[in-house]
Amino acid sequence: MAKLTIPREELLIPGHMGCLGCGGALAMRYVLKALGKRTIVSVPACCWAILSGIFPNTCLRVPMVNTAFETTGASVSGIRAALDALGIEDVNVLGWAGDGGTLDIGIQALSGAVERGHNIIYVCYDNEAYMNTGIQRSSGTPEGAWTTTTPVGKTQAWKKGPKKNMVEIMVAHKIPYTATATVAYPEDLIKKVTKAKGIHGPKYIHVFAPCPTGWRMAPGKAVEISRLAVQTHAFPLYEVENGIYHISKKPKQKPVMEYLKLQGRFKHMPQEMVDKFQKEIDREWELLIKKEEFTKSLYAGE
Amino acid sequence: MVKKVITGNYASSYGAKLAKAQVIAAYPITPQTSVVEKIAEFVASGEMEAQYIKVESEHSAMAACITASQTGARTFTATSAHGLTLMHEMLIWASGARTPVVMTNVNRAMAPPWSVWADHLDSVAQRDTGWIQYYCESNQEVLDTIIMAYKVGESRDVLLPSFLTLDAFYLSHTYETVDIPEQDEVDEFLPRFDPPYKFDVEDPHLFGSLSFPHQFYMEWRYQISLSMAKAREKILEIEAEFKKTFGRSHGGLLDEYRCDDAEVVLIAAGTMASTIREVIDQYRDNGEKVGLARLRVFRPFPVNEVRELAKRAKVIGVLDRSYSFGYGGAFFAETAGALYNSPDEPVIKNYVVGIGGRDVTPSTVSGILDNALSLKEKGLDREIEWIELKEGGD
Numbered sequence: 001m002a003k004l005t006i007p008r009e010e011l012l013i014p015g016h017m018g019c020l021g022c023g024g025a026l027a028m029r030y031v032l033k034a035l036g037k038r039t040i041v042s043v044p045a046c047c048w049a050i051l052s053g054i055f056p057n058t059c060l061r062v063p064m065v066n067t068a069f070e071t072t073g074a075s076v077s078g079i080r081a082a083l084d085a086l087g088i089e090d091v092n093v094l095g096w097a098g099d100g101g102t103l104d105i106g107i108q109a110l111s112g113a114v115e116r117g118h119n120i121i122y123v124c125y126d127n128e129a130y131m132n133t134g135i136q137r138s139s140g141t142p143e144g145a146w147t148t149t150t151p152v153g154k155t156q157a158w159k160k161g162p163k164k165n166m167v168e169i170m171v172a173h174k175i176p177y178t179a180t181a182t183v184a185y186p187e188d189l190i191k192k193v194t195k196a197k198g199i200h201g202p203k204y205i206h207v208f209a210p211c212p213t214g215w216r217m218a219p220g221k222a223v224e225i226s227r228l229a230v231q232t233h234a235f236p237l238y239e240v241e242n243g244i245y246h247i248s249k250k251p252k253q254k255p256v257m258e259y260l261k262l263q264g265r266f267k268h269m270p271q272e273m274v275d276k277f278q279k280e281i282d283r284e285w286e287l288l289i290k291k292e293e294f295t296k297s298l299y300a301g302e
Numbered sequence: 303m304v305k306k307v308i309t310g311n312y313a314s315s316y317g318a319k320l321a322k323a324q325v326i327a328a329y330p331i332t333p334q335t336s337v338v339e340k341i342a343e344f345v346a347s348g349e350m351e352a353q354y355i356k357v358e359s360e361h362s363a364m365a366a367c368i369t370a371s372q373t374g375a376r377t378f379t380a381t382s383a384h385g386l387t388l389m390h391e392m393l394i395w396a397s398g399a400r401t402p403v404v405m406t407n408v409n410r411a412m413a414p415p416w417s418v419w420a421d422h423l424d425s426v427a428q429r430d431t432g433w434i435q436y437y438c439e440s441n442q443e444v445l446d447t448i449i450m451a452y453k454v455g456e457s458r459d460v461l462l463p464s465f466l467t468l469d470a471f472y473l474s475h476t477y478e479t480v481d482i483p484e485q486d487e488v489d490e491f492l493p494r495f496d497p498p499y500k501f502d503v504e505d506p507h508l509f510g511s512l513s514f515p516h517q518f519y520m521e522w523r524y525q526i527s528l529s530m531a532k533a534r535e536k537i538l539e540i541e542a543e544f545k546k547t548f549g550r551s552h553g554g555l556l557d558e559y560r561c562d563d564a565e566v567v568l569i570a571a572g573t574m575a576s577t578i579r580e581v582i583d584q585y586r587d588n589g590e591k592v593g594l595a596r597l598r599v600f601r602p603f604p605v606n607e608v609r610e611l612a613k614r615a616k617v618i619g620v621l622d623r624s625y626s627f628g629y630g631g632a633f634f635a636e637t638a639g640a641l642y643n644s645p646d647e648p649v650i651k652n653y654v655v656g657i658g659g660r661d662v663t664p665s666t667v668s669g670i671l672d673n674a675l676s677l678k679e680k681g682l683d684r685e686i687e688w689i690e691l692k693e694g695g696d
Contacts, residue, residue: 038503042369050512058508063501065372066510068391071365074357078327078366079501081353082373085324091503109365112358 006190007033016059018051021219023209023226024125025051026183028060028096031123031207034193037062039092042076044106045069046098047132048125072097073109076120092197095122099140100130103164114173114202121196121203124166127211135214139164142234143280144273146265147214158268162280170204171240177201179239179248182208184227188237188248195239208235216264228259233285238292244299245292256281304482310473313441313480314380314406314466315340317448319350320488321404323378324495327355327366329385332418333474334408337380360385364392364403371401372509376452376495379403382470383410383424390428396463397432397526399510402455402495404448405465408474409572409623411658419659420469422572423624426600426632432526434464434533435601437571441478443552444468449483450544453492454536460529461497469623470659472573483548491547534602555604556611557596560586564593566674567611569637570621571597574655574662578621581667592671597633605640612646619674623656630686649677652686666690 011032018025024047032039041064043049049066053059067075076095083091095113097106102124110122129147130136137147141159146152150159170178177199181189189207196203210226212219229235230249234256237248256278260266269277308316314337318326326345328338344350353375357363360381367377381389386407396403411421425435434455438444444466451464468474499507513519538554545551559579561567568578575596585592595611597604612618620638622631629635634652641650653670656662666689677683 037506040373040501040503052508053511055508055511055513055517058506058511060508061506063503063506064508065369065501066508067365067369068395071362071392074327074362074365075369077355077357077362078325078369078371078377079373081325081327081355081366082370082375082377085351085353085370085375086373108358109362112362115358116356 006186009033009037011037011061013059013061015053015057016051017053018047019213019219021212021222022047022051023183023211023222024048024098024127026222027123027125027189027207027209030183030186030189031094031193032060032062034190035092035094035121035197038090039094040079041065041094041096042067042072042079043096044072044101045132046101047127048096048098050132069101070105071109072101072106073111073113073122076122077113077116077118080118080120093120095120097124098131099124099126099128100138103139103166111173114170114175114204117201119200119202121193121205123205123207125207125209127209127214128163129211129214131211131214140166144266144269144277146268152268167206174243175202175204177203177239177241180206180208180235180237182226182230182235182237183210184223184230185237185249192239214265217262221262225259225262228254228262232256232259233281234259236285236288238288244295245288247288247292303484305479306482307477308441308480309336309475309477310438310441310444310468311336311408311475312340313444314448314468315344316480316482317445318378319344320445320483320485321378321449321452321492322376323352324375325353325355325367325370325377326379327357327363327370327377328379329357329360329363329381331360331382331385333410333470334380334382334385334406337406360388361392364389364396367403368392368396368399368401371403371497372399372501374495374497374500377403378405380406382408383412386424387412387427390431393428393431393433393463400461401463402452402461403463404451404455405463406444406448407465407467408470409467410470417658418470420472420572420656421623421658422467425465425467426624429601429632432462432530433601434462434530434599436464436466436599437597438466438468438473439573439575439596441473441476441480442550444473445480445482446544446548446550446552449488449492450540453540454533456495457536458498460533460536462526462529462533467572469573487547491544530602534604537599553596553598555599556607557598558611559594559596561593561595561611561614563591564615565591565678566617566619566671567593567595567615568619568621568670568674569595569597569633571600571633572623574621574623577662577664578667581664581671585671590675592675600633603636603640608637608640609644609646612641612644612648615648617649617651617674617677619651619653619670621653621655621670625654625657634686649682651677651682651684654686654688655690660690
């Protein structure tokens with residue numbers, strides 16, 4: 001395999017307002033390295049609305065606009081349309097939202113934007129809860145997790161129901177490129193964003209972005225946990241290009257407990273919940289393997 | 303100049319085309335839909351060079367217009383009732399972001415019960431959003447106002463969004479003769495949109511970031527208030543310029559009709575003004591000193607014009623086609639508010655009319671005028687009166 005080189009240029013400069021060990025900050029750093037300075041970023045209400053800097057500071061060397069919580073998809077549509085109207089072609093338009101802004105309140109605007117086929121890149125940095133407001137469950141929170149609105153207690157009121165599969169929702173829109181990535185694998189992440197940059201039309205990249213504050217873990221563990229998520233198959237790395245699945249990493253599977261035990265948000269989980277979690281992960285992984293086999297054989301030769 | 307017999311909605315579409323709006327983001331809603339259908343035809347035929355985003359909601363329409371404007375494009379959208387109220391969050395965003403978006407709103411009643419007919423609640427409820435609001439009486443005024451609204455809104459000392467309103471069906475779907483100005487004349491009157499700040503990869507900035515209470519948030523809002531006040535002069539100045547170029551105008555902020563020596567003046571907005579003019583003429587023929595002051599611009603409110611009016615009039619009747627539950631129609635409350643700190647004290651009464659598209663007929667207006675005339679001698683009877691309620695309606 002050819003050795004990839006990570007671009008040296010830093011478009012996220014020192015002084016961001018994020019917490020120690022923020023996966024979302026790392027994710028932006030790598031995504032901008034891939035896209036380069038000719039990029040306009042639109043960010044709704046989320047950690048990044050604060051991380052980017054308090055007036056008059058900014059930690060980005062690209063233009064960034066704050067937009068309302070549910071509007072990222074619409075806002076990038078507007079930017080691209082205006083650039084087209086003004087005859088400006090060589091600028092990337094990046095929508096950048098959290099799991100709440102993508103899977104919950106912003107899903108309509110995102111669905112509309114990708115269905116219309118705008119030439120945009122949308123990145124969801126998924127920290128699996130409303131972290132900017134202080135750790136409330138979202139539809140991206142995994143089953144069993146503690147958050148401040150799923151506080152466990154005597155009634156075992158942890159997050160009920162599975163995490164919404166946003167990647168599949170995007171694939172169902174038949175957009176040209178959908179991928180998952182995470183901060184423990186920067187070369188893979190940068191490779192995917194670079195590929196997305198070269199494709200015309202809507203692209204969706206779902207970046208798993210650990211949140212030490214919200215996941216109740218040590219700030220130094222963000223990258224390790226991100227890697228364990230991939231190694232346990234809890235967050236598989238794959239891409240879907242024109243309907244064809246390709247799994248980017250097929251690591252020898254580690255037990256999910258290794259991933260769970262480092263995070264306080266799962267510490268209350270009884271063994272049967274852990275077993276259920278493991279079973280779900282294995283099922284999903286098997287399904288993904290089958291999808292890869294099936295779509296590759298179905299579209300072979302196209 | 304070409305004369306065409308067109309609806310108020312089509313007058314909006316022609317206005318957007320003549321203004322060379324570069325990005326349109328719109329969503330259908332009765333009775334606005336034909337505005338954006340016509341624009342779709344213009345774009346499809348190549349008559350209009352614009353990017354047309356067929357968004358999935360009005361909320362997204364406004365969100366897309368805002369960022370398109372911040373990227374440097376002239377933007378247009380159109381909506382009505384539920385579409386406008388769905389946009390509410392983004393209306394406030396548009397003025398906060400200082401984006402001079404222009405929008406047509408067809409005034410329609412809010413559900414429930416469902417009603418698609420004329421009512422001003424949708425736009426009046428946007429009073430505090432920081433938008434300039436024009437209320438139109440004719441299709442010609444619709445077209446002309448769009449062109450003027452861009453010029454006012456895009457002025458460096460205003461930089462605020464504007465909407466103009468048309469009464470559902472009375473104007474949106476009624477055909478009138480409209481002078482369509484020549485494109486080169488409009489181009490000369492309305493230069494290209496050139497915002498002072500926009501997204502630029504060569505000069506990157508962060509737009510709309512957090513501002514603490516001790517920083518500049520309060521001053522940012524204060525500057526919007528200064529710009530809105532400045533819009534009063536700009537609207538008059540630009541309308542005078544428009545008149546010079548195109549030979550017509552529509553009455554500034556408060557369009558007065560036979561008010562000079564009037565003892566009783568009705569204040570009203572939208573199409574009912576045309577009916578009121580007719581009735582005023584009849585009363586004048588009978589020697590009654592009555593007049594109409596059409597509220598053409600609701601935001602910024604024509605405070606000075608209303609105060610001038612109060613120097614002359616003994617009775618001011620304010621007709622509201624919407625109601626603020628709890629206390630009176632907004633036009634009434636604003637008029638009364640403007641006069642409290644003025645030495646002149648005419649009797650002010652609120653007539654609530656035409657809610658949900660109920661016709662405001664000449665006989666409705668006569669009833670109001672008779673009552674208003676009676677107040678000259680006897681003083682105020684009731685502060686607020688709902689007009690022509692059906693029997694059993696109370």
